[in-house]
Structures are given as structure tokens and as C-alpha cells.
Amino acid sequence: MIARFLWLAGVASASIIASNASAQDAPQPAADNSESAEQATGRGEVIIVTARRRAETAQEVPLAISVIRGDSIEATGNFNVVKLQQLAPTLQVYTTNPRNTSVNIRGLGVPFGLTSDGFEQGVGIYVDDVYNSRVAAATFDFLDVAQVEVLRGPQGTLYGKNTTAGAINITTNQPTFDFEARAELTVGNLNYKQAKAAISGPLSDTVAARIAVAATSRRGTLYNVTSQRWINEQDNLGIRGQLLFKPNDDFSITLSGDYSKQDPECCGTVFVRVGTTQRPITRQYDELVKAINANPNPAFPGRNYAVPSRNPYDRLTDLDSSLNAGNKIGGVSARIKWDVGPGTLTSVTAWRFWDWKPENDRDFTGLSIVSKSQNPSQQDQYSQEFRYNYESQKIDFVVGLFGFKQRIDTQGTEQQGADASRWSLTGANAGNPSILQGLTASNTQWLKSTSAALFGQLSWKVTDALTIQPGARLNYDKKSGFYQRIVTNGQGQAISCVTTPGNPLPSVLAAQCGVYQPQISAPSDSAWNFTYDFNVNYKIAQDVLAYATYAKSFKTLGINQNGLPLNADNTVNFDAGTVKPESVNHYEIGLKTQFWDRRATFNLTAFRTEIKNFQATVNGGQFGTVRGYLANAEKVRSQGIEADFKVVVSDRFTAYANGAYTDAKYKKFTNAPCPPELSGGTLQPANQPADYSNAGVPNTLSPRACDISGDRLPGVSKWAFSYGAEYNIPVTLLDKDGQVYLGVDGNYRSHWNSNASPSIYTEVKGYALTNFRAGFRGEGFDIFGWVRNAFDVNYIENLQVAPGNTGLIAGQPGDPQTWGGTIKFSF
Template sequence: MTIRNLLFAGTALVSLALPFAASAQDAVPDQTEDPQAADAAPGQGEIIVTARRRAETAQDVPLAISVIGAESIEATGNFNINKLQQITPTLQVYSSNPRNTAVNIRGLGVPFGLTSDGFEQGVGIYVDDVYNARVAAAVFDFLDVSQVEVLRGPQGTLYGKNTTAGAINITTNQPTFDFEGKAEVSLGNLQFKQAKAAISGPLSDTIAARIAVSTTSRRGTIFNVKSDRWINEQDNFGLRGQLLFKPSEDLSITLAGDYSDQQPECCGTVFVRVGRTQRALARQYDALAALQGYSVVSKNPFDRLTDIDASLNAGNKIGGASLKVKWDVGPGTLTSITAWRFWDWKPENDRDFTGLPIVSKSQNPSQQDQYSQEIRYNYSADKIDFVVGAFGFKQRIDTQGTEQHGAASSKWNLTGAQANDPSILNGLTAINTQWLKSTSAALFGQVSWKVTDALTIQPGVRLNYDKKSGFYERKVFDAQGNPVLFGQTDPIKVAQRGVFSPQVSSPSVSDWNFSYDLTLSYKIAPDILTYATYAKSFKTVGINQNGLPTDAAGNPITSAGVIKPESVNHFEAGIKTQFWDRRATFNLSAFRTEIKNYQATVTNGQLGVLRGYLANAGKVRSQGLEADFSVRPSERFTAYASAAYTDAKYVKFVDAPCPPELSGGTTVGAGQTPSAPGTPGGLSPANCDISGQRLPGVSKWSFSYGAEVNAPVTLLAKDGQIYFGVDGNYRSNFSSNPSPSDYTWIKGYALTNFRAGFRTDGFDVYGWVRNAFDVNYFELLQVAPSNVGLIAGQPGDPRTWGGTIKFSF
């Protein structure tokens, strides 16, 4: 609590001090640490990145990297990680709520579906060099961001165990010793309101400060007839403050603090379709709904109507503080980054996706604290560049869960006379208590040896140690508060255990891993770079933190408590070019990534027994081609286009969970053959072989493009430019279920955005239209529990429009 109080006090002090300091003293020369770009070529300036933990131009980095500048982020309305995939074809972001968010690159990263705290993400997310351990802790609005780098392919040498698929490196604007500020206001339909402001300047000759604030609100896109409210809204607030102490040219110390608060009524779904499962016909959705006289409010999902009856909330508080010290020591730079982050998650969900009181309460709030320390030394000379360092990390997550069934649950989940007795399941409650402790330490290094002016050899290594321990306890109580226990033979207790079963588990594991990579790069010409990379990486060992599968007697299978680390072999080759006097850039990369013991999500289809756990798939593979092109023939026109072909599939997964059309029937016995998919009352396999099928969430083809044209004009006695821009993206179809199902394929779609405005020095006003052609598409489809065949979904945003005014000084 003391650290949090210091954080809030510090940001408040910055906000109070800045206006007085700025007016009290003259501006002094800019002494920030931002690297100076190389001399701009006739076509365009260089883009500076820190992908290799040092400042260099993007075209000199032998790595597939997408760089999105602040102007592109703002112009396209991509104000958080969820929306970045619209301008980065190989990035996939899918979210049923902030906690259950998947950020993947090239189809790899995290398993699709419910999130477990017991394993690592495969795409590391960094803000000003500070690692965010959970994806949910990084779904804040971008605040005063300078640029975002999306590093494609394993980055384990410099970024660690959590980057088997890549990394997202977010850089914010730093304090300046020249007074500056900016403000932005946007208004649009759906009651959209967004405001951003930042101010920076000197407090003394050696201290500079910067503070930024943003707020975003928007009416929801789905109307809930039950509550008479629009849901899936936006309600976000963010604050960031920084103090820079620069006593000399060789030393800088930056203290930063940030806080983000999101309180939307979210995240609900709409009815999409019903598919046949292998349950008895009377136990499937249509029959069960008719039995209770229930009909969905609309069978057209793009009516955007729902009648879900449980409370909704996606309360998400994120924040932290960091201290960054950079000290130039001789030919190198010593950097230390000390950070603390917190994440408080307060959700409420409707887990049955219907307007019936089947699951009346589903709430699993979590609290996370993480501490990290990184020290590294960068050295640069004519022939050798290197970085060496150490990293330490400590994390604790606590979760308290409450799930409760309602009056409609018995008819939905029980058979015979029990189905007509609502008291059996009405009020049945599961109380979950769990915690995770995670500790990690690493030593790393990377060397760039310039053998000749053209040839560079770059090896890298990392040694990593992890220790994880967890605890999970589920206690079950009936409506009268009596415990439901194993060993009770009362038929009612047996029925209740079939929905919620008590369990205790405490998995623990530690592991060492060694990863390495080797990159060869060769400059065919000053503006043509070729490279080839091999990387041996890993995702660390994991534990099942949300409960374990059970044997026939209901006892947890303890051997399932630990999941093996992923073993990654990655090959990549590429070429980076600039031509037409650097007016045009074209980059091409080809890659192949193979992962053994892929950490996948497994579900058993039951409503409340165990929603999902982790297991190892034998092997997955992702391979493909990526191309990026940009051109700026003159200051009057710019354009870009990016394309990706990604072939990502399970190479070997012989005991995967079955899709809904092969689930719900009697499990096959010896010598029996499973029934055809969707056969009511059929025989279901215990598990399915999905080897050769596509990984979830990834499109084979994806494209993004954009262009802007401008013309000089004088308006209101101001010399400036009028401009018109267009941005678009396309994704081909993809699976929205861990095991591909005929019912959960999302059709491909294309989105188009337009903007037009006037800008001059320090002023920009423009109007915008996003999803201009009002395309109907889904972001996510979900299989409802119990194998009843119900498919629910989250439609993407409809057409939105509005205007933005920006000032800077």
C-alpha cells in the first residue's frame, strides 16, 4: 500500500509542479535521451527502434519488425492492443473479456480460450522496458505513446522466456527540457467521447517532468433487453507521470508511475446459432429451451440484442511504478530498470449465455503484484557491439471465485424426476480460493560481430530459472449452506457433485532452461540487408492453476498438475530494402516455427466441474511469408501495404478435446466406433485426434493497407494542408475454438476506414469513419457449456464516425 500511495503522491506532485515551473523559467536545450535519427533521406526519415535493446534504425535490424508511430495509431483509431491487429497482419488479438485475452503472433502465443495464471504468455508485452506479466494487465488505452514495435518470431535471448512468438515493445514520450504540450478531443456516434492531454517541461536545470492523462467512454454495442441497458461499453481512465533527473550528460534517472481504471458493463454475448451435438435430442438446446418456454430475443446476431440475466462487470485497475537509471560508462551504457506493477480484476459474467437463470453468478476477482529488476550493459565499437545483463522477477496472484446456479439449472442439467425439482441446483454454490507464486531469474547476452562492413554474425544466449507453486481449493455448498462432499451417497448430493465437485490441489515445480539464437546478416548494398536466423527457445514449465481433471472416483489427477515446457525451433530468412532514393521500402521474410509440447487448453464440456485446464499437445508448426511495403514519392502522398500468409497447424495432437459436434454422447467402449458428428444420443470419443488441423485464431491470409494525400491550402489565415486518408484490413476465415468445429469458424471480413481534415503547425482537425461500409463480422465465437449446441458470439464494432481536434505547443 505504501508503494501505491507514493505513486499517486508522485504523479499528483508532477501535475501541480509543472505549470508553475514552466512559467517560472526559460526553456533550456533539450537534453532527453531520445536517440537522434540519421539524416533524413530525400524520401523519408529513418525510424529508430530499440528492438535489440539499443537505438538503431529499423532497416538495420536483422529482424521482422512492424513499427507503428503515434500518428498512425491516432489516425486509425487503434488506441489499445486489441485494435493493433487492424494494421499489423501477423498479430492476432482476441478477447471475451480483459482477463481472457489472447495476443498471438503468427498464430502462436497463448492457447485460445479461458486463461490460466499457471503458464506464461508467448508474446511479451513491454512498456518502456518494463515487462507486463499478464496480457490482461496490458489492455489499457495507449497513453502518450511514441511508437509501438511488434517484433515477430522468438525473442528469448533479450526479452526472455515469455516471447516464443514475439514481443510488443511500447515506448512512451519522455520528459523534455523544452516546454511542450498537446491536447486532443474526439466525439462520435454511440456517445463516443475521448480526451487526451500531455504536458512536459523543466522543473530546474537538471529535472524535467511529464504528465499525461486520457479518458474514453462509449455506449455499448449490444442492447440487453433484460436490463434495458447497452452493454459492452467503454469506460476508461488513464494517468501517467514521469520525472527525469539528469545531473550530467552521462547520467539520467527516470521515475515513472501510471494508473489505469476501466469500469465498463461488459462483456456480454449474443445468440449466434445452434449446432447438433451427440447429447440425447431432448438434452440439446432447442428441446431444453422449449421445456422452459424460453425463446431467445433475436436469432440474428447483428440485431445486437441479448437477454442475458446475470450481472456484468469488467472492472480492471492497472498501475505501477518504475525507476530507470542510464549511466554512460566509457564506451558503453549501464542500464537498470526496477519496477512494480499491480493488477486488480473484478469481473461478473453470464456463463450460460442465455436469459435463463442457469448460472446466476460467475465472479472470479484476482489481484496481482509483480516486481522485476533488470540490469544490462551495452557496449558499442567499430567491430563489436554487445549487451549482457541479468533479470529477476517475482509475482503473486490471488483469486477468489464464486459461482452459483439458479432456478433454471435443474431442468437444464439434470434428467428424470430430478429435472423437475429446481431446488436441487438452485443456490448451489462453489467457492474457489487460489493463489500462485512465481519466481524467475535469468542471465543473458548477445554479441554483434562485424566481420566485414557487409557481414555481421550475431549469437545470443539466455539461462533461465523458474519456480512456481500454486494452491487451488473448491468448496461446494447447497442452498442451505450444507457442504457437498465426496462419499455422500444421497442422489441429490451426487447430482450436485456432477455440476460442482470439491477439490484441493497444490502443484509446485522448478526448472532450468537454456535458449540461444544465431543470426547472420549481410548488406548486399547500403540499402539492402539480408539475414537468416536460427533460434532455440522455450516457454517455461507451467502448472494447472484452475483445478485438475479427476479420475472415476473424483480424485484430482496430480500428474496433470504440471505441464512440460515448450521447446521451440525457429528458422527465419529475410531481406530489407530501400530504393528510389529511399522513397520506398520493401521488406520480405519467410519463417518456420516448430514447438514440441505445445501448451494447449483442454476442456471437458461440463458446466461447472472444470471449465478448462492445460495439457501438452505433441507438436505444432507455424510457417509462412510476410511482406511490408511503404512509399512516399513526395510530401503530398504516402502509402503502405502489408501482407501475411500464415500456415499454422497442430502437427500432432492425438488426445485433444473434441469439438461440440463430437461431444456429449456416451463415451465409446472397447471395440466401439464413434457416431457421426452431430448424432443425437450417439457415441462420443473420449478425446479427438486433431493432428493436421489449423490452430485457432489465425487466418491464412491477412492484409492491411493505407494511403494519405494532402494539398497546401490557406484556411482562416492559416497556411496548412487539407488531407484525405484511407486505411483498411482483411482477414480470411479462422477457427474460434481450440479444436476446430464446423460451428465456430468465423468468416473472413474486410474493414475500411476513412479520414479527412485540415492541419497546420500545432493544430489538426479531422473527421473519421471506421468500418465505413458497416460490415457485419464476429470478433469471437464461444461454445456454451454442457454440450447443448449453443454458440454465442461477440459482434465486431458497427460503423462508427466522429471528429477529432488536436492542439500542440
């Protein structure tokens, strides 16, 4: 396998240009080491990172890391975590709304699809050393960000139990004892408006403060013909304040607080396509629509339903349920740094909250099938970390303690509408709207999670060139959850779906129980886990570092908190209540080089990650449960190569490019739910091999489960690239000395699948996006115009399988061409 990787690396280095996305920005202050002297003499820029919990140059860190500067983030319009994938091609971010956001690295991390409170993410997100436990709680706009470090590969030793795929380390600008201020205003098409401001300075000789605010609004990109409104808009507000107390050079306390509010009418979908399932043809999407039109509901006189467009890029939808993606995120933290003896003691204490108020159209149509769907959640999390950093000529180490406590409460409501009986029932029941109309599932759930960890990492400089770096982390986790669903009929009466032998449910009640069933569960479990890694790195030459890493990592057990799937006889499948922890083995080799007086950087990485009991989100195709729930795949493997290249040709021209080949697949998943083309029919006989020969053939038998071993993981493109370049010319304009500049950046990704069990109906075509910017900048100002998705490429961000096995596929198109202008001033 290593030989294959080296061969692939050679091919990659000859055929692609790839780079660290931080290439085109101004250098950061140098670390307190020999690099600073070299920087002062003109030997290229030195990028300082804190990936190993201490300040050091990016090229000295023996791991794959992308560093994206704040200026680069702003210049390319990547204003939150979701947009970062345009600069870091091994990062994949998918979102149907802030809560249902997946952040993956190398195809691994969060199970692709709808999220649940009962399992953990595999990409840790940190802001100024504070862990954000839910991806949804990290979907805020970037506010006064200095840089973002994307650490690829398991980071369990220093970043915690659930960083099996990597970590995102976000650093904000800190208070200064010199006065500084900046302001920024952007306007564009789609009524886009964004304003940012930050001010920092001393309050006394020992106290400094910084405050930053940002507001963003934009008209939606989809037009809802039912509400006659543009939806999927942006409406964001954020504020961050920091207070620094520094009585001397050895001691400092930084108090931080932030608040972010998002209140858009979001997040709707459009009709994308219909794929034939194994249901009887009369029970599939087009025929069901015909049946509804042929048997008009008195509640909708004169209606002749048709989707407003079958072309998703017309950006028309007809969703009839309320939409909302209200999101409030915030918290406070205290970071204490104290130089004690030969090292530094750091304490980080934090409290964070997340308040989520969604409303969705669960059936993805303008029909009143699911008339209400909402699952508001409230989270409180508390964390405390102590760590001690020691550095010497031969030995560096970090040791620490971490504690974490979290509670999430959720109150869900889902209600059937006037068209539900015709859509979901058969025979005489289909013609009786009252059977399902008003049928309501009210869910109450909570999750308590407690974690504690002891960790350490040692760097032993065996020689000036050779360093050995072992690390370990001992984790304890305890989870307890509660879930209760109460189902009431249209008259508000609670129903029971309990049967006794020889006493089947009455027809009407059986029909209602086939849609929603009361459930109650209270899972609880705890576990100890041990994570470790071992890295060997060798400095071949002054600016050439080679390294090899092995890591043993894990992701803790999961609980299905949002309802359990049903068996074939409509009984609850309690076996799906919990899922096993993931077990990760990771191998990586890399080469980090700089040349041409450090004006050029080329880094190359090859990796292989194997996961047993991979936690995958699967689709049950039922109204009565969450569309996605968690299950274990026996084995998953992700392997590939990544290359990063940047060059600073002169003060006039800089360029970067990066690329990744990722081969991520289910090595063994023998009991997976079937994709829609193999679902919806009467189940095949038990204890017989599954027959896949009638995929997409109506009224045929469906496998009870599918073996998808060998299929690619969802959401992962085999090939992904990004690039950028900027050229400037010195000029004097309006008595101002400065530079006129032209910049371009873009990204490409090959095709990928948008369903946990890959389907022929959820294949997403590859696409390439290109952005341009041009402007004039000088001392303290920058004025530029920009065009994003300059060639107005039509592309899909994600596809979703509608419940009920009707064959309906809905999706969200990516942003069309947008353009505007930005003006920035600093003092």
C-alpha cells in the same frame, strides 16, 4: 523447405503489396550514427527503434519488425493492444474480457481461449523497458505513446523466457527540457467521447517532468433486453507521470508512475447459432428450452422463454446475471542510464499491480442456469533488470541480469440458479429446482512465481557487410500454486463427493457432485532452461540487408490453477494438474530493402516455427470446471511469409500495405478433447479406435478423445492484409496555412476457427474493414472527421462454446460503423 519459402516469397512479392505500418508518419530523431547525415541530405526518413535494447535504424535490425508510430495509432483509432492487429496482420488479439485476452504472433503465443494464472504468455509486452507479465495487465488504453514495435519470432535472448512468439515493445513520450503541450478531444456516435492531454517541460536546469491523462467513454454495442441497458461499453481513465533527472549528458534517472481504471458493464455475448451434438436430442438446447417452457418454474410465473434474436447482428441479448469488467492497472518504475567507459549501464526497477473484478453470465442465456460467476484477482509483480550495452567498430554486445517475482490471488464464486436442475439433470431430479438452486462453488487460489535470468547477445562485424550475431539466456523458474474449491448446497452446507466401494452417493448428492466437486491441489515445481539464437546478416548493398536466424526457445511449465476437469465417472483428473514446458525450434530468413532514395521500403520474411509440447487451451464442456484448461499438444508448426511495403511518393502522397500468409496447424495432437459435434454422448468403449462417423448425430457414442492432428490452430487466418494511404493539398484556411488531407486504411483476414479443437460450429467467416478520415492540419493543430468500419460490415470477433454440450454457440459481434470528429492542438 527453404526452396518452398523462396518460391512463396516470389509469388508474394509479385501478387501482394505489403508494408511496415509506420509508413505515413513524421520521422523520429535520427540515431547518433551515419544515418543522421543521410537523413539531413534528404535520403528518406530514418526510423529509430530499440528492438535490440539499443537505438538503431529499423532497417538495420536483422529481424522481422513492424513499427507503428503514435500518430498512426491515433489517426486509425487503434487505442490499445487489442486494436493493433488492424495495423499488423501477423498479430492476432482475441478478447472476451480484459482478463481473457490472447495476444498471438504468427498464430503462437497465448493458448487460445480462457486464460489461467498458471501458465505464461508467449508474446512479451514491454512498456518503457518494464515487463507486463499478464496480458490482462496490458489491456490499458495507449497513453502518450511515441511508437509500438511488434517483434515477430522468438525473442528469448533479450526479452525473456516467454517470448516464444515475439514481443511488443511500447515506448512512451519522455520528459523534455523544452516546454511542449498537447490536447485532443474526440466525439462520435454511440455517445463516444475521448479526451487526452499531455504537458512536458523543465522544472530546473537538470529536472524535467511530463504528465499525460486520457479518458474514454462509449455506449455499449449490445442491448440487453433483460436489464434494458446497452452493454459492452467503454469507460476508461488513465494517467501517467514521469520525472527526469539529468545532471549531465552521461547520467539520467527517469521515475515513472501510471494508473489506469476501466469500469464498463461488460462483457456480454449474443446468441449466434445452435449446433447439434451427440447428446440425446431432448438434452440439447432447443429441446431443453421447450422443456423449461412446458414445465414452468414457480419462480418465473408466466414466462415463455425465447432468445430475443437468432441474428447476432441484431445485437440483442437477454443475459440475466450481473456483468462487470472492472480493471485497475498501475505501477511505478525507475530507469537509470549511466555512460560508463565505452558503453551504457541501464537499470530498470519496477513494481506493477493488477486488480480485476469481473462478473459474468456463464450460461450465455437469459435463463437462470448459472446465476453468479465471478473470479476477482489481485496481482503484484516486481522486476529488476541490469544490462550493459557496448558498441565499437567491430564488436557490439548486450549483457544483463533479470529478476522477477509475482503473486496472484484469486477468489472465485459460481452459483447455480433456479433453472439449473431442468437444464442439467434428468428424470425426476430435473423437476426439482431445489437440487441445484443455490449450489455454490467458492474457490480460493494463489500463485507464486519467481524467475531469474542471465543473458547476452553479441554482434561481431566480420566485415563491413557481414555480421554474425549469437545470443543466449539462462533462466531459472520456480512456481508454486494453491487451489481449493468448497461446494455448498442451497442451505449453505458443505458437501463431500468422496465415495467408498459399495456405497454410491445418494441421488441428490450425486447430481450435485456432477455439477461441482470440492477440489484441492498445491502444485509446485522449478526448472532451469537455456535459450539461444544465432543470426547471420549480410549487407548486399547500402540499403539491402539479408539475414538468416535460428532460435532455440522455450516456454516454462504450466499449472492448471482454475480447477481440474472430471473423468467419465465424475472423479477429478489430477493428471491434468501440470503441463510440460514448450520446446521451440525457429528458422527465419529475410530481406530488408530500401530504394528510390529511401522513399520506398520493401521487406520480405519467411519463417518456420516448430513447437513440441505446445500448451493448448482445451474445452471440457463441463459446468464443474473452468470451460478451458491447459493440456499439451505433441507438436505444432507455424510457417509462412510476410511482406512489408511502404512508399513516400512526395510530400503530398504516402502509402503502405502489408500482408502475411500463415500456415499454423497441429502437427500431432492425438489426445485432444473433441469438438462439440463429437461430444455429449455416452463414451465409446475404451481401448478401441475412436469413431468419428456420427458427428452431430444425437444419442450416439462419443469418442473419449479426438485426434486433431493436421487441423489448423484456432484464431489464425491463412491470409491477412492491411493497407493505408494519405493524400494532402496545401491550402490557406481562415488565415491558417496547412494541408487538407484524405486518408484511408483497412485490413482483411480470411476465415478462422474459434475453438481450441476446431469445430464446424465455430468457424468464423473472413471479413474486410475500411476506415476513412479527412481533415485540415497546420502548425500546432489538426482537425479531422473519421468513419471506421465505413461500410458497416457485419463480422464476429470470437465465438464461444457454451458448457454442457447443449450445442449453444455464443459470440461477440465486432463494432458496427462508427463515426466522429477529432480536434488536436499542440504548443
